Amino acid sequence: MTASLTLVILMAVLFGAGISVMLERSLTRVLIGFLLVGNAVNILIYLMSGAPGLAPILSQGVDESEISDALPQAFVLTAIVINLGITAFMLALIYRSWWLARLGPKGDLVDDEAELAEDAEEAADLIRSSAADDAAIQSIIDASDEEFDEELDEMLEREASARDDEHDDEGAPR
Amino acid sequence: MTAALVPLVVLLPLLGAATTLILGRYRRAQIAVAVGVLTAVTAIAAVLLVMVDTTGPAVVYIGGWEAPWGITLVVDRLSAIMLLISAIMLVVVLVYSVGQGIADQHRETPVSIFHPSYLILSAGVFNAFIAGDLFNLYVGFEILLAASYVLLTLGGTGERIRAGVTYIITSLVSSLFFLSAIALIYGATGTANIAQLSVRLAELPDDVQLILHLLLLIAFGIKAAIFPLSFWLPDSYPTAPAPVTAVFAGLLTKVGVYAIIRTETSIFSDSDLSGLLLVIGGLTMLIGILGALTQADIKRLLSFTLVSHIGYMIFGIGLASVLGLTATIYYVVHHITVQTALFLTTGLIERFGGATSINRLAGLLKASPILAVLFFIPALNLGGIPPFSGFLGKVGLFVAGAQGTAADAPSGPDWLIWVVIGAGAATSLITLYALTRFWNMAFWRRRDELEGYESVLLGSVLEAPEGATVTATRTTPVLMIVATATLVIVTVCLTVFAGPLFDLAGRAAEGLSDPSIYVSLVFPGGVR
Numbered sequence: 001m002t003a004s005l006t007l008v009i010l011m012a013v014l015f016g017a018g019i020s021v022m023l024e025r026s027l028t029r030v031l032i033g034f035l036l037v038g039n040a041v042n043i044l045i046y047l048m049s050g051a052p053g054l055a056p057i058l059s060q061g062v063d064e065s066e067i068s069d070a071l072p073q074a075f076v077l078t079a080i081v082i083n084l085g086i087t088a089f090m091l092a093l094i095y096r097s098w099w100l101a102r103l104g105p106k107g108d109l110v111d112d113e114a115e116l117a118e119d120a121e122e123a124a125d126l127i128r129s130s131a132a133d134d135a136a137i138q139s140i141i142d143a144s145d146e147e148f149d150e151e152l153d154e155m156l157e158r159e160a161s162a163r164d165d166e167h168d169d170e171g172a173p174r
Numbered sequence: 175m176t177a178a179l180v181p182l183v184v185l186l187p188l189l190g191a192a193t194t195l196i197l198g199r200y201r202r203a204q205i206a207v208a209v210g211v212l213t214a215v216t217a218i219a220a221v222l223l224v225m226v227d228t229t230g231p232a233v234v235y236i237g238g239w240e241a242p243w244g245i246t247l248v249v250d251r252l253s254a255i256m257l258l259i260s261a262i263m264l265v266v267v268l269v270y271s272v273g274q275g276i277a278d279q280h281r282e283t284p285v286s287i288f289h290p291s292y293l294i295l296s297a298g299v300f301n302a303f304i305a306g307d308l309f310n311l312y313v314g315f316e317i318l319l320a321a322s323y324v325l326l327t328l329g330g331t332g333e334r335i336r337a338g339v340t341y342i343i344t345s346l347v348s349s350l351f352f353l354s355a356i357a358l359i360y361g362a363t364g365t366a367n368i369a370q371l372s373v374r375l376a377e378l379p380d381d382v383q384l385i386l387h388l389l390l391l392i393a394f395g396i397k398a399a400i401f402p403l404s405f406w407l408p409d410s411y412p413t414a415p416a417p418v419t420a421v422f423a424g425l426l427t428k429v430g431v432y433a434i435i436r437t438e439t440s441i442f443s444d445s446d447l448s449g450l451l452l453v454i455g456g457l458t459m460l461i462g463i464l465g466a467l468t469q470a471d472i473k474r475l476l477s478f479t480l481v482s483h484i485g486y487m488i489f490g491i492g493l494a495s496v497l498g499l500t501a502t503i504y505y506v507v508h509h510i511t512v513q514t515a516l517f518l519t520t521g522l523i524e525r526f527g528g529a530t531s532i533n534r535l536a537g538l539l540k541a542s543p544i545l546a547v548l549f550f551i552p553a554l555n556l557g558g559i560p561p562f563s564g565f566l567g568k569v570g571l572f573v574a575g576a577q578g579t580a581a582d583a584p585s586g587p588d589w590l591i592w593v594v595i596g597a598g599a600a601t602s603l604i605t606l607y608a609l610t611r612f613w614n615m616a617f618w619r620r621r622d623e624l625e626g627y628e629s630v631l632l633g634s635v636l637e638a639p640e641g642a643t644v645t646a647t648r649t650t651p652v653l654m655i656v657a658t659a660t661l662v663i664v665t666v667c668l669t670v671f672a673g674p675l676f677d678l679a680g681r682a683a684e685g686l687s688d689p690s691i692y693v694s695l696v697f698p699g700g701v702r
Contacts (some may be wrong), residue, residue, distance in 0.1 A: 040696030
């Protein structure tokens, strides 16, 4: 039996990486490890079909010994489909356990009404806080307006007195 | 005629699963379809057993592609026995779960998922029993495992998810072992057909055979919960709903045992690991039952006895004689029914007493004499009290062991067989002790002897002091008791009809003892 060295190395790397990731505590990593090892096994099955050959379709003028073994490819396809299904289920399980870990058993009791009430409260909070913000801004504006008014008055006064002075100056030499 | 019936065993549950999924909103229709399908499969399995026993095994080449190219289904006596007993058990547990679902108003078991998953689980189990090649066996395992993941995490509570993760990851690892073993076996022999393998594997060098053999044994050993690979079982089974635990405990580990029987007899007929199996069988019995001694919770206690009693079957397989196999087949049938009956009774205890721990149960004998009888008979049976089938199965195994020591070519050293027989007798007594302790505490003890006893009724009254709004009163429906009683009656029938059953098991074992019989079935014109 002949086998491609590249595939053998790839399989070994996938097995090694997959098993080491699988030993971690986190469930997501275990899933990733399972995917890697699953693919390593698929490559192992493929390797077992021997040297690659022609497409496994028997027709006139095709030598039977030239075509590649089709059975391991069917095995691999079946295994891929099974892995896909298991992965989907595992993802749902991981999501569920994450949900339970974050919210605990309480997580299931959050119903729509409570959520709506919570949303309404949040919205009310928002309105309340924005109203407060508005008031604060208004007071700042008012305060600055007052200051500005004072400054304006002062400036006007200064200008007026300056004009008076000018008038005085103009008038004095005459 | 016989051949046409074989694929129906898998087809009907799968079609039923699709139908029940479509009928998700109509519970009565779902129940009718599920019960109808499994009853039909039971009838087919019964017909198959009679036909196979009288006219010889049935072989089906799917799509007319002959072995080794196509998918081959083989029903010999062993397959037919396993099909019939598991079909009976699945119907009974289904009826029980229907009763429970009606009483609880579907509070704990979301029925719309339960029935399709249950039927797919059945299809996987049946497919594993009739598979004629290793890869089809793998597909059968995956079908039943995928369904069991769903059933074990039903409802998705924190406890079940935690238990489910242990179970799922262990099962995934065992599946990867199994698939790698298939790949390597295919690489070494160029086939996955069991009949062809039994010829070609024998031609391989001994060390290659040993490695492939061990790989397969590890994969099946995890599934069957044999001692060093059994740690996952008591942690994951008890949290599921009662009917699910009953099916898992009764059936799933036995599918692993069935696969080991096939491996030892048909596939690796030439490579001999009997000594190893004897040692592992003895260790499984003793260590499993010692775990059971320390448990206060009946569900966990029963899970440990389950592990322990798998040891008897491994012991019988390890003897590698016709008599050993006969006793093993009888013991498998006995254990499926008894273990399931006990777990169903546990579900009833939980309803009557409101708990499963001996620290909180008392006075059940007075409260419900029927329940007491339903627990007492299978408990004595499992403990191996004569004249029940547990006693007969164990005696059969010990006699086979004693004959094994006298045989010309013993499967292990004489002292080893005697030691394992001793371990088996001890395990039987300790099982009896653990179960009678539970019986004394939960059934015989008076309620006033238990400090702080809380009645279930008291609890529900406290919950709703007004009295009018008690909605969660847990009545025990007649259907659940009828289902449990039926299974207990089946266990008693195994005792009453032990003679014919032993003869049947003997014929099945003889068919297994010579792999060339199996080969000539699948390849009538000779291999290659």
